[in-house]
Amino acid sequence: MTQESDARVLVPVGESSTLRNTVAYAVRTAREEVDETDGRAAVHFVYPALWRAVEPTRAQKFEQAQELLDRVELWAEEDLGDSDTDTERVDIETAVVGAEEYLFSPADFARVILEYADEHDLGRIVVDPEYQPGGNAPMLRPLEYELTKSDRRVEEAPVERPTRRGGLVGRESLTQYLLVFGASYLFYLTLGGFSGTFDLITGAISAAIVSLVLGQIALKGKPNFRKIPGEVGRLLLYTPYLLWEIAKANVSLAYVILHPRLPIDPKMVQFEAAVWNDLPATTLANSITLTPGTLTVEVSQREFYIHSLTKSSREDLFDGALERAVRFVFYGRAAARIPSPKERGATREGEELSETPNESVTAEGGSD
Template sequence: MVPLTDTRLLVPVSESNTLRNTVGYVVQHALDRAEETGETPSVHFVYPASERLPSETETTEFETAQSLLDRVMVWASEDLGDNADAVELETALVGGREYLFSPGDYADVLARYARNNDLHLAVFDPGFAPLGTTPLLPPLENEVRRAGLEVREAPATRERQNPLLVRSGNVTQFLGLFSVSFLFYLFLAGSVVPFELVTGAISATVVAVALWGVSLTTPIRPTQAVKRLARVTLYIPYLLWEIAKANLAIAYVVLHPSLPIDPEVVEFDAAVWSALPVTTLANSITLTPGTLTVDVTRSHFTVHTLTRSSREDLFSGSLERAVRFVFYGRDVARIPSPLERREEREDA
């Protein structure tokens, strides 16, 4: 192994199969440097969170992050053994109050933490993937280098870069896919007579057996899935109501003799993260007459609005809050609207 040449290390962490080996690698080389230089190396394990919360309310990701950091400290302490005083260990959760989507976003947060703590070398776990399955490490390492830090990748065994198409599944995933397929079949059939129930169950079983290792790439959490489904059932009537109101407003504009339109393309940053919530919000905006999502870059929306009232409704943040309620729950649904956030930035 190529030795690390610095005594102040930044180690970004996320759940991965290679993290344990990375911790051992970093701790061992910190001990080696302590023996060679007589100094006390400092190793900072940091977890960059991809959520932005309007309050101090903890979410599942934050609980998961803290649990992982606690686990990392246990591993590091085990590796230090009787040399606990030879290396300074720190853990931190960073970026929790910011939007983190691109490698540049993560690099900015990590570099800022490194500057504030006088850290000079970033050591990356080869399995580091804060966005789940989305590849991030190579561009992130380049961005961190541009920010002025030396970068090293731990020589741990890499995970498979091109995972198998078919993955092993569990009973929960099978039942989840069966349920979705069965309900969708009944929805298309429009009937719950015995014949449809039997054929629907057979079809759902075939689909679940054939596709449970392909279509479901992450484990299903039944409690969370049920809660989200319940919130979706509340969101759909709300969205239909908003669409109906917007239809009436646009009908009035179209039928008015003076055609009082005021078209304008506007931009705003939405307080949602990850692909599904962003897509849901973008489609909801487009489905609402008077507004059309033109482009989305991470959480930055470009929307064409037909009237002043449609712009006011968009910037009121009602749809955004509803989408947050569906995906993140009631505790983080109430946040400043896009207009309020813009005014806060202008005042700052």
């Protein structure tokens, strides 16, 4: 790797606790590479898009990405200092990449990053050690592996990370493990039966494996055992309701399929659900997917991106029956009275699959 190529640096960026120090490291090392030459250095900061081209909120997310890049550029200029020589010899550039694509896997992110590096002749890639290209998904190591497949020098910025304290298994995490073990054990025995010693032993082994692997992933925070009996009881009421909704959706979809004109109207839709925490959001997302005619594509905090096959399936979704039922399970009867997504005005339609212009669902109502 030549000194000139080391002085031309690409840095993928995203919100992280170590981003500021990574910017300083990239600028400093690029400047050091050309201190003894008459050449120029360049540091390009790129933000791989985490949104889809059809998302209704893509403009807002693009603005947020641009704000982060503007902040990064100010940091880089601050690190260069007031020296006119350094400013003239080090070029700072920022860009959003992959905005018109659907970036999903580490290979997708690596591809758009390397394409940008090829276009701008950047020979070194500096990676923020806390950078997560997939949002909350742990994709940094796979991304670094994909980047190393190129002929570029890839390095992780040697910056100090925030200390993460705490024992491997504390009292709170032990409670989580025990709860996941109990739920997994009961589920195994319910499916396999309570017929003998073999089922009891194999069920315990399977539940132990599940709890070790998913003990701190399935639950966040200390479980509230006072609320669990009520949630379980309401979940038992929710299950036949969900099965009834699935049956109705199957009949409706069968009618569409058997109709001579095949009256489908596929669209991507988005709504902000009035659910909080991971388990209620996961329950709602899976319930929507289990109901024929709708498919949960992505959940980002409280924003749900749904592919709907027919107009009636969208109307049912926006009427909020499933959302209301999920709120009833996890938050009780009072939460079930929160207005529906349509009443809250929290729904939007993205571009149709046929690439027709965007349409908006207009609805009056208060905000959640």
